[in-house]
Amino acid sequence: MISRFNVRSAALTLVAPVLAIVLAVGITTVVLLVSGDEPLETFGYMVDYGFQPRTMVLTLNLATTYYFSALAVAIGFRMNLFNIGVDGQYRLAALIAAAVGGAVTLPAPLHVTLTVLVAVLVGACWAGLAGLLKATRGVSEVISTIMLNVIATGLGAWLLHTDRLAVAVSGSNNIGTKPIGPSGQVPGLHLIAGTEVKVYGFVVVAALAGIGFHFMLNSTRFGFDLRATGRSESAAVASGVNVKKMIVGTMVLSGAVAGLVGMPQLLGASYSYSLDFPTGLGFTGIAIALLGRNNPLGIAFGALLWSFLTNSASILDVHQISKEIVIIMQGVIVLSVVVAYELVRRYRKSAEQRRVGQELAATAEPVKG
Amino acid sequence: MRRDQFLRLAAVVLAGALATSACGGAENTDSAKGDPSQPAKPQGAKIGLAYDIGGRGDQSFNDAAARGLDQAKTEFGATANELEASPGETEAQKEERLRLLATGGFNPVIAVGFAYSKPVAKVAQEFPNVKFALVDDEAAKGPNISNLLFAEHEGSFLVGAAAALKSKKNSIGFVGGVQVPLIAKFEAGFAAGAKHIKPDIKIQTKYLTQPPDFSGFNDPAKGKTAAEGMFDGGADVVYQAAGGSGGGVFTAAKAANAFAIGVDSDQALTADASVKDVIITSMLKKVDVAVYTFLKGFASNSVTAGSTIYDLKVGGVDYSVTGGKVDDIKAQLDELKQKIISGEIKVPDKTTG
Structure with a gap:
């Protein structure tokens, strides 16, 4: 009886994401039909392209970046803190880390460690500001992190100037920080056969961060306090949790992970922070955290799916199908996930009520058994 | 049959809506579809x-x-x-x-x-x-x-000179889209051209956004606000190198009864009909x-x-004369043009400070 129930419970956990994807595919099909493109053909192109070895590497690489971002957001979410500032945190962190990494030459492991450490520190400090404001002055972190994003943009633009952290690339209209030397670069890995392109070495760090997140949440005092505060602040206070300390701590941790967002790109591909450094990753992270239900494994799947969709936009463009279809799909998936989980939750609740009712009825009539 | 027609109509309407919302993403369907x-x-x-x-x-x-x-x-x-x-x-x-x-x-x-x-x-x-x-x-x-x-700075030098010659209040403005080195080239040339004519001219400079926020190239409202500020501050000619935000600069110029200078294309031809008459010239970048x-x-x-x-020599950059608003100073501008081509005037491509 109990094992059967567990199987059903596990199946129910899977139902929600599957339902969400089915919904998303359904709605996208309608949009494609309406815009006059052949849905089957379109999905065919996407899948075809998505499973080429080259594309698989690109998907994995982009997903690594997304993963850090979503993890940073999820840490906050677990405590009911909405860190919208991941975007500003990672941009500022990447810029300053790039400048430091480009300015020094050290033995390889030290060089990389130093750069990453700077990024983590900058991210943590920038997010910590929002945490402090909330803990001491009661400022909503939603407002303060949005504002800190804008300040990060201004500060970044000021720093990325040839008088300060940037150098001009000769013959180019681009400017960037001094390129990080070979000792500071993280080599790629040959994980997927059939292509020359390498997977970012940071994929390992991402996996470790995910495991660390799981361990932190489930096996440490900090993680317990974090979850408790997220569930009910008053209950947490009653059981002796220092909520103010938790707010600052959680924001700092969230920001520290946000500092890692730019690292795969910086240390694995561009080696410099220039005008065309990718932006907006922090907002993508919010969507993926929602998609993965703030669970490290769920986020991994979410990041891979999101990255696959983003990359497949290129092939749609080549086939003259509006690549905005992909953005519609991503949006619909997030919405469907929210809806699907709510449906499953309600179903679970009523199933539970029925089961308890049945069991009670069974114990009330012992004579028949 | 009727349902088909309805579907087709719905498709057209929705596709139209998508095309506008997707910034013209659906426009490039004129080439072959398929593999x-x-x-x-x-x-x-x-x-x-x-x-x-x-x-x-x-x-x-x-x-x-x-x-x-x-x-x-x-x-x-x-x-x-x-x-x-x-x-x-x-x-x-x-x-x-x-x-x-x-x-x-x-x-x-x-x-x-x-x-x-x-x-x-x-x-x-x-x-x-x-x-x-x-x-x-x-x-x-x-x-x-x-x-x-x-050589954007060379073309900008000429429109800078035109702005100085046309300014009655001895005060002009520059609106840049995004603060990147490329747009600084426009600014440097413009300022040099204006100062060549009137060394004491007042030049207000404003960039709409800073990287990595590139929305300054595509936000007419920001362009309008920036230009309004300049006109309020005494300027009577404003040069914009702000891509899609430029339309806002023209609107502001029209409202202030002042002049504007276009960029990249001959905007006295391409801009909205209601503001064409404020554009005295455009810096042509002939991509x-x-x-x-x-x-x-x-x-x-x-x-x-x-x-x-x-560059100016091969006609890759130039100033436009559509509308006839710079006809009276054309001789002066062409003389400057020759001086740049011959190397007599060196136009800076970087802003100082």
Whole structure:
């Protein structure tokens, strides 16, 4: 009886994401039909392209970046803190880390460690500001992190100037920080056969961060306090949790992970922070955290799916199908996930009520058994 | 039958709505649909064109490239596939865009904007038989890369001089889209030109956004506010190098009964009819000519690798006279133009301080 129930419970956990994807595919099909493109053909192109070895590497690489971002957001979410500032945190962190990494030459492991450490520190400090404001002055972190994003943009633009952290690339209209030397670069890995392109070495760090997140949440005092505060602040206070300390701590941790967002790109591909450094990753992270239900494994799947969709936009463009279809799909998936989980939750609740009712009825009539 | 008609109508309406909301993303359907590896038309080249953010329909930089492409398409019977960058994307995505064009059999491939520098350098190496053109960047070098560059500061010098000559209040303004070195070239030339005429002229400068926020190239409301501030502050001629935000500058000039100077295209022709009369001249950056010339060279098999600089001498940059508002000072401007061409006047391409 109990094992059967567990199987059903596990199946129910899977139902929600599957339902969400089915919904998303359904709605996208309608949009494609309406815009006059052949849905089957379109999905065919996407899948075809998505499973080429080259594309698989690109998907994995982009997903690594997304993963850090979503993890940073999820840490906050677990405590009911909405860190919208991941975007500003990672941009500022990447810029300053790039400048430091480009300015020094050290033995390889030290060089990389130093750069990453700077990024983590900058991210943590920038997010910590929002945490402090909330803990001491009661400022909503939603407002303060949005504002800190804008300040990060201004500060970044000021720093990325040839008088300060940037150098001009000769013959180019681009400017960037001094390129990080070979000792500071993280080599790629040959994980997927059939292509020359390498997977970012940071994929390992991402996996470790995910495991660390799981361990932190489930096996440490900090993680317990974090979850408790997220569930009910008053209950947490009653059981002796220092909520103010938790707010600052959680924001700092969230920001520290946000500092890692730019690292795969910086240390694995561009080696410099220039005008065309990718932006907006922090907002993508919010969507993926929602998609993965703030669970490290769920986020991994979410990041891979999101990255696959983003990359497949290129092939749609080549086939003259509006690549905005992909953005519609991503949006619909997030919405469907929210809806699907709510449906499953309600179903679970009523199933539970029925089961308890049945069991009670069974114990009330012992004579028949 | 009736249902079919309804469906078709619904499709048209929705597709229209999508096209407008997707910034013209659905407009480039004029080339062959389907598998890009199959030649759609036997004659002519298959041209691949990768735009920067904004793509066809930005009424500015990308559109200029599109004009050159369209001209070549009709003239040489070529087909084209036009792809567009997404905001905030990574270099890997730009690289993949170029690679997909090259593997799809497109040759030549044109990349518009300096952000394509590293991707072009990399992909051109992988496809030695494909010719690449790169607009606004010469850092990427290769035997199959043609770099198309512009002397924006020289053209801006002339419109700067025009602004100074036309200003009655001895006060002018410059609105830049995004604070990047490329736009600083416009500013430097403009300021030098104005000061050449009136050394004591007051110049207000404002950039709409700072990187990585590139919305300043596509936000007319910001352009309007910035220009309003300048007109309130005493300026009576404002030069804009702000791409799609420029329309707002024109609106503000119209309201303030002042003058504006356009950029990239001859905006006295391309701008909204209600504001055309405030545009005294435009700094022409002839991306269309550069793209067309490159494609023409490709058609006649005479493409040269390396940098081609489109400056005043070859007419790659210039000032426009549409509307006749600078006819009275044309002689002076042309004299300055000759002095720049002969090297007598050196125009700075960087702002000081």
